[in-house]
Amino acid sequence: SNIPKIVILGAGYGGILTALRLQKELNYNEADVTLVNKHDYHYFTTHLHMPAAGTDNPENARVGISKLIDEFKIDFVKSTVVQIRPQDKKVILEDGTLSYDYLVIGVGGEPETFGIPGMIENAMNIRSINSVRLIREHIEYQFARYKREPHRTDYLTFVVGGAGFTGIEFIGELADRIPELCKQFDIDPANVKLYNIEAAPTALPGFDPELVEYAMEVLSKKGVTFKIGTAIKECTPDGVIVGEGEEIRSQTVIWTGGIRGNRLIEEAGFETMRGRVKVDEFLRAPGHENIYIVGDNSLMFNPEGRPYPPTAQIAMQQGVTCAHNLVASIRNQPLKGFEFKNKGTVASLGKGEAIGIAFGKKYKGRFAALLKIAIDLRYLFIIGGIPLVLRKGKFL
């Protein structure tokens, strides 16, 4: 048929918003839309620090894609993309091939380990529902092991590499979980060590210094030992080597120190910086008028010329613009340039504690924690309306 084919790769923040907007804006038979995702559910990456630490159930961090999209309007294909072939306008899946007229790439990023030896092999990452189930089980298992071999203090030593948003949010949850696990396994909490190691001269680089200080104070009180301005030199099966060669023995290293673009993008032949494509103002890959890239795989610069950090917030806004531009292309109407509207940022520090900047103001403590909940609920509302808010919303 002559109906244009739109294929969306990835049902993360960018991909799902693109799909939902297309579903709303396209007229009947104006385009064929196919959404491809590795799993039959969408997960809330921004919530994964909780199930990773075990302070929430992984079920609260995901929702079935069939609950979000109208399958009469969008074809959903559960499969893994193995290759993108812009020259042939084709996408190779693990179990088939799709051809497209327009492509949206939203497959999310990958951990960046900056070549630190052993990090890929020996550390775990907070990336998906499966990866956080592994982390949660692994942590509990260390407590069980320690009961049999109480001389092995490395079982109760937990290392978080990176004090960016993910590292800080995760260690806050983990610090909340430790007393519970200690009680459950009859272990003196004094035996547990939590390290957060960051190479940059400050935790939460780029964030307001007063709020950063507050965050470190809250987390230190919860038992976190910070090593800031300290690079991890190597990650081994026995722990990490830091700074000038100090060894921290640990059976649990969680790496949150960086995100890069997906390897699929480089392999497709796009020009990239750390795996990301510098897209044009309409979110298209340079030289490809029919390929849009949203979320962690796109690179965009603010008016001052600094790259926007990859966030769910920008991915969602890109999804909206991307859908608008796809519809405009199909209708031969002018495209709209992307403009990021910063709605603020809130980082949680465990139960009832957070820091953030919103509405041009700084917030900390209980109110910031409520803001975080409000942001999460707003997201549930945007993608799934009131029913999803009621099913997945955590109110306090």
Ligand code: FAD
């Ligand atoms: P993702 O949301 O990562 O989704 C990618 C999708 O593609 C997934 O569904 C995946 O299964 C699928 N996929 C991947 N590979 C393939 C393949 N080969 N084939 C098929 N499907 C595939 N951002 C904020 O704005 N605020 C926050 O508070 C915040 N907190 C965070 C906390 C944590 C713990 C983490 C890890 C991140 C946080 N972020 C936050 C960052 C944010 O989660 C990411 O920037 C965002 O998820 C990027 O969205 P995306 O659409 O690019 O991809």
